[in-house]
Amino acid sequence: MSAERHASAPAPVTVIGLGNMGTALAAAFLERGHPTTVWNRSPEKAKALGERGARVAATPEEAVGAADLVIACVLDHDALHGVLDPVADRLAGRTLVNVTSGSPEQAREFTKWADGHAVAYLDGAIMTTPPGVGSPDMMFLYSGSEAAFTAQRQTLEVLGDPLYVGADPGAASLYDAALLGLMWSTFTGWLHGTALVGADGVAATDFTALATRWLGGAVSGFLARYAAQVDDGRYPGDDATLDVQIVAIDHLIHAAADRGVDNALPELLKATMERAKAAGHGGDSYASVIEVLRGERRAGVPTAAH
Secondary structure: OOHHHHHHOOOOEEEEOOOHHHHHHHHHHHHOOOOEEEEOOOHHHHHHHHHOOOEEOOOHHHHHOOOOEEEEOOOOHHHHHHHHHHHHHHHOOOEEEEOOOOOHHHHHHHHHHHHHOOOEEEEEEEOOOHHHOOOOOOEEEEEEOHHHHHHHHHHHOOOOEEEEOOOOOOHHHHHHHHHHHHHHHHHHHHHHHHHHHHOOOOOHHHHHHHHHHHHHHHHHHHHHHHHHHHHHOOOOOOOOOHHHHHHHHHHHHHHHHHOOOOOHHHHHHHHHHHHHHHHHHOOOOHHHHHHHHOOOOOOOOOOOOO
16 A cells, blocks of 8 residues: 555555454444445444444455455454454455454464465554543554555554564463553552552542653653663662662551551562562562562573564
């Protein structure tokens, strides 16, 4: 697809699977003027999009044949095979972007399927909920064929900020899992802190104003510093040692216990710190905790091919 074509006539797109996310994807393309074909196993889910101008395909074969770019967003990889296996020949020569949730291993397996059917393949991870689709601030991660990503990037920008994370087709799913883990850990830490200060009458909104400033300033700075230490495999404790952190988390545990707040999370964190200390990292920075989180996988051992 040339830049001239994109500027003068938005490229046709097909979206297969119209759950909440698939519907949001199709709606974003429609809003930006892309001729959009949709298909869903339950036809009634396509009705609203049809009323907004989408072409509602009667079969997966018809849907696949309507555009060079096909985006699949179905329940799981079994459903993906169920829909696409019968129309594999029709997909040949087209680009398939699969944003169905799955594991890195499933992404690599599906790449072999795509290669065997002459389909350009990108695996994708959507780092937002449906209401965020279409915002340039939201990240969409893609891995697999770099040529396919380059060719389709302008069209994919309709959905959000498209980021290519590597030729390994499993990379997007791997990043997705890691980022979700970070999100859930952050949410739970914030909720624990909210419960703690709330016990003394502090409003969640007041606490959160401080929490977001702390996360976006000091904490993000710590992450950048510690990332370099992790890559280097050295953890100088020149800001705060793990021994100091263990003393500090005891204050949190005592304050929460005095207020009847559940302490499962900080107790888990303290236990992990103490394991790192027992391994000889008491005088190192907090980043040294990664040595116990890695288990048998040590620094320098590759976890994925890029």
